[in-house]
Amino acid sequence: MFDLDWTRIFAFANLILSSATVILAFALLIYVLTHNLLSDVGRSFAMLLACVTVVYAGDVAVGRVTSVAAAAPWLRLQWFGIAFIPAAYLHFSHALLSTTNWRSRRRFLTVVVSYGISAVLCALAVFTDFLVSDGIMQLPVTHLAPGPLFPVYVLFFAVTALFGARNVFEARRRCLTPAARHRLNYLSVAFAAPGIGVFPFLVLISAPTFISAPVILLLSTVGNLVIGFMLVVLTYTVAYFGVLAPDRVVRQSLIYYLLRGPILGTLIVMLMLAIPDTQQLWGLPREMVLVSTVVATIILLQVAIHLAKPLIDRLIYWRDRAEVAWLAEIDRHLLTSTDLRQVLENVLVALCETLRMPAGFVAALPPDEHPRLEAVVGPYDAAAAFLQSDEFAEAAAGGGAGGKGERDGQPAPASDLLICGGTWLFPLREQNGGDLVGWLGLAVDSTQPPRAGIAPEERFLVRALLRQAAKALEDRQVQQGLFAALRHIIPEIERMQAWRSTVQYTGAIPLPAMDDGSLVAQPDFERWVREALTHLWGGPKLTNSPLLKLQVVADLLTENDNNPSRALRSALKRAIELQRPGGDRKLTAAEWLLYNILEMRFVQGERVRDIAMRLALSESDLYRKQRVAITEVARTLADMEKEKLQQE
CATH class of the missing domain: 3.30.450.40 (GAF domain)
Known part of the structure; x- marks a missing residue:
């Protein structure tokens, strides 16, 4: 009975920590994809996190199945992550070494080949018994047994891990600046965490009594704690690759993301698992108690984060306490x-x-x-x-x-x-x-x-x-x-956008500076043009438009008294004038239709009904033609910006 109790305790703790790890890995994956997608290091690390997420999601599923037969498919699906983790390791280390200006076509081809080998191993594990077969099918410790080709995977894992570690330490050795070397120190310490968490150690156990279930669950619980911490350290280090932002900005973004994402998700999962699975609880349906508890947890955690924010900010801004006190009065995004x-x-x-x-x-x-x-x-x-x-x-x-x-x-x-x-x-x-x-x-x-x-x-x-x-x-x-x-007044200051452009480490996709033409490639570029046109003669959609950062707008500042809004208005009017056909203006001619709509609607500010009557159009048709006209203005403005950047 005593052993059974410890088994249940460790199984429950392992389930909670496995759930926390999969939530953390998935949340960090989303963070890296949204902040470091344009960096080779970020993309390769995202692949590592994806493998960890798949494996731990399988662990959670196996921990909640009600029968041994239901666990087998999940154990094999885990190999989508287990099989690809060696290739992801090699890819990640290759990307790190490339940031030190050491490019190697041989290393790149090795990464490609490793992904091919991983794909073959994954297929063997999922669809055949050559790599793994049905093993210890006894809850709560359920795992597969090694197949005849399992040593091949172990050898592949060991070789890629050794080469990956060599690449990481070589990248650290080649770092010439203390800042880059300091970041690689953190990464070197935590580098092994994803592999340790994903490697199928239990498959190596051929006998059910080799290690007792409580010991296995205890080791797994401790391992999950360490791996979760190391994943955060790895993400914190990788977060600097592909962004040109101060340490404070990266720390602030990651800390608040962890508080409002993975930590909140973990608390909710703990509540859902801890509440007894009964029809009624305290005279109320279990669903009602569960929903009420989850909602209360979400609200209370947000309140706790709000109350702890001054303390967290003091830890983040400890070198600039005096300046940050002033920055808090205007905009958190103002740079110190x-x-x-x-x-x-x-x-x-x-x-x-x-x-x-x-x-x-x-x-x-x-x-x-x-x-x-x-x-x-x-x-x-x-x-x-x-x-x-x-x-x-x-x-x-x-x-x-x-x-x-x-x-x-x-x-x-x-x-x-x-x-x-x-x-x-x-x-x-x-x-x-x-x-x-x-x-x-x-x-x-x-x-x-x-x-x-x-x-x-x-x-x-x-x-x-x-x-x-x-x-x-x-x-x-x-x-x-x-x-x-x-220090004397608190004026109303236009928000200074935080510097989020990308550090172009060698091997990353070179991105232009923060005020260059990269805006024209944004999916919202046409929407920004439409909004600026609607407030062409004044309004927040013009004065706060992201288009103010265009180089073509910056070049018009001098002739517009250094007024950014007037410079943007001038650029938009030029783009509209470029839609004007040659010859005398005609209201009903087809080639003049788009220009007439733009000039009447936005430059002259006439009403839609009046414009439709003058152009002999229905209002619905006018709106359709107006969308086409705005698209042409956006395309013209983008061409103007690209030409300006090419002249540089």
Whole structure:
């Protein structure tokens, strides 16, 4: 009786923790897919999480089946995750190593072959008895027995795990910057967690009495706790790949996501499993008690999160408590000084890892002042000494004299590279005016063969990162004045969007800067155009439109008194004018129909009924034609933006 009680206790605890792990793995999978989808590291890690989710979902199902026969299909379905976990490990480690600028076609082909082997093993496990067969079919510990080909899977798992671990440690060894190495340290410690949680250890047990059921369940319970924690650590590390965001933003996003997602889901599952499965409870139907308890739990947890928010924020913002007190009065998405410095540090980390440079710095150039270090990766004293050297003064005098407008407002391209002995210098210029706002320097690695310059395949990436560094310096100048003003008044300030653009680590898909033409590829682009047209002469859909970040709008700021809304209005009116056919205007001509609708409806602001009468259309037909016209304006505006970016 005593053993039976412990078996039930451990079985129940294991069921709860297995449920918590599958909820956590699935939630983290969704988080990675929504935050790091454009990163090779993020996509490969999502595959790992998908395998873990499938296996633990099978564990939960097996723990709740009512018969041994019902458990067998679930045990085989788990092999969709078990079979693919080795290939996912190899893929993940390959993506990590690629971020250090070590590309290998052989490694890539190995990953492809490993996925093919995993697919074959999965088919053998699900549809045949060659890999696994019916084994210990006794509740609550039910598992399959090894088939004749099971050693092949063990060998495949071991080889891929060893190569994966080698790739991870090699990636850590190749990291030149402390920030990148620090992140890889966390990842190296937690790297083995998904494999340990997914590997079918019980299949290796051929005899039912080899290990008692309570011991197996106890080990599984402890393992689930450790694996859940390691999955969070892995996700926290991977969250930095593919995003150029400060540590505070990543921590805040992940912490609140875990509180409102996996933790809430786990509490609900615990309640559902803990409430006795009886017809009535306390004189009430079980369904009523269950629903009431779940609703109360959801509400109380939200209240608890709200009450704990100041404490959580203090832990997240501990370096910027004074500034965050002011930021809370206007907008949580406003960047602090530390955030901006971390943005610059992230840019330096990406540049150093891409160009294989061990150190770098970003120096701001305040008006009528000497350059001031804003961010440093590597020795601070060496960067400060270089800024005081005659060598830098001569290079700055020659390379920074371009002045306003000489480069049509473009940030420093790769062709502006100045080589000063053992340092590469890039001038950073304002996005629109072209004035010099700072310098970005990279220290050459003296132990490596000298480089003649930037390789062609690296130029787009370097240019995008330099643009982000220049934009960060511009934002810092604006924000310093903003913080000073906030100490006296609390004005109504337009929301500053949090910097969520992507760090272009080598091997990731290069993305443009935060104010480039990537908006035109968004599925909501046409909707944004339609909303801006409806408020063309004023309104929140114009003044708060995401289209304000278009480069074509930024180039129109000067001729519109630096008013973003007026600049967007001007860009939309130009797009409308481009719909105008040649020749004299005719109200009823087919080729003039779209232009007439746009000009009357949005530019002139006439009523739909009046326009329909003038154009000899029904109102329903007018609305259909208006949708077509808006689509053409959106396409034209997208073409204008692409042309502007190509000119850069």
